[in-house]
Amino acid sequence: MSVLISLSKVTKTYKLGDDVEVSALRGVDLNINEGEFVAIIGPSGSGKSTLMHMIGILDQPTTGTVELEGKNISKLTEEKLAELRNKHIGFVFQAFNLLPRTSALENVELPLIYSGDSALVRKQKGEESLRVVGLGERMDHTPSQLSGGQQQRVAIARALITKPSLILADEPTGNLDSKAGDEIISLLKDLNKQGNTIVLVTHEREIAEQAKRIVEIKDGQIISDKKIK
Numbered sequence: 001m002s003v004l005i006s007l008s009k010v011t012k013t014y015k016l017g018d019d020v021e022v023s024a025l026r027g028v029d030l031n032i033n034e035g036e037f038v039a040i041i042g043p044s045g046s047g048k049s050t051l052m053h054m055i056g057i058l059d060q061p062t063t064g065t066v067e068l069e070g071k072n073i074s075k076l077t078e079e080k081l082a083e084l085r086n087k088h089i090g091f092v093f094q095a096f097n098l099l100p101r102t103s104a105l106e107n108v109e110l111p112l113i114y115s116g117d118s119a120l121v122r123k124q125k126g127e128e129s130l131r132v133v134g135l136g137e138r139m140d141h142t143p144s145q146l147s148g149g150q151q152q153r154v155a156i157a158r159a160l161i162t163k164p165s166l167i168l169a170d171e172p173t174g175n176l177d178s179k180a181g182d183e184i185i186s187l188l189k190d191l192n193k194q195g196n197t198i199v200l201v202t203h204e205r206e207i208a209e210q211a212k213r214i215v216e217i218k219d220g221q222i223i224s225d226k227k228i229k
């Protein structure tokens with residue numbers, strides 16, 4: 001199975017003023033293979049979001065290397081990184097991050113703006129992506145006309161539309177009640193069964209246990225990495 005993302009001896013240090021530094025990651029080695037469903041779990045402040053930023057090439061490590069499909073990303077310009085991100089990675093966030101007063105369909109089509117697809121093709125892809133997440137009947141609704149769980153489905157449809165190599169979800173159930181949260185996790189499981197690679201960041205054990213592999217992080221270091229049956 002081919003390696004999608006590889007982190008090697010990755011550290012990340014944030015500078016707070018002249019002489020205060022925070023070591024958010026302290027030497028992380030992590031490979032994510034095509035087709036995996038990995039949960040990253042750890043308490044608040046353990047470095048989960050920082051790690052997600054590394055996996056999602058949203059930020060460069062302080063030291064160590066990050067490779068996306070075998071390619072070291074450290075020398076790439078911000079413009080090139082943005083292009084790679086857009087092509088390879090679909091992001092899902094706790095707060096949905098949808099445009100208000102904009103239909104579900106238009107929200108989902110947004111990542112295709114620079115794709116070169118015609119308006120008609122963008123619309124067809126957007127409709128297909130909304131159907132995949134079970135929102136075929138809600139395409140014209142704006143975020144305020146949708147429940148939290150439905151809004152997160154729109155965000156997932158938006159992440160899927162470019163057919164990314166990897167879906168990266170940071171606490172996607174954090175703003176949802178437990179029923180809506182369970183539905184989102186079921187959807188992520190289905191998407192994984194259909195071949196999508198998923199990395200899910202959470203601080204909740206029950207949610208992490210729905211994945212096929214659990215990577216546990218504490219104080220910026222991986223303290224366990226287990227496959228579950």
Ligand SMILES: Nc1ncnc2c1ncn2[C@@H]1O[C@H](COP(=O)(O)OP(=O)(O)O)[C@@H](O)[C@H]1O
Binds near residue numbers: 049
């Ligand atoms: N942009 C930043 N500037 C300074 N410190 C940060 C920044 N982002 C995160 N940190 C610090 O790095 C550590 C890890 O944070 P984070 O990755 O957000 O953890 P988690 O997502 O597990 O809660 C924390 O001590 C946090 O305060």
Ligand SMILES: [Mg+2]
Binds near residue numbers: 048049050
């Ligand atoms: Mg976080």
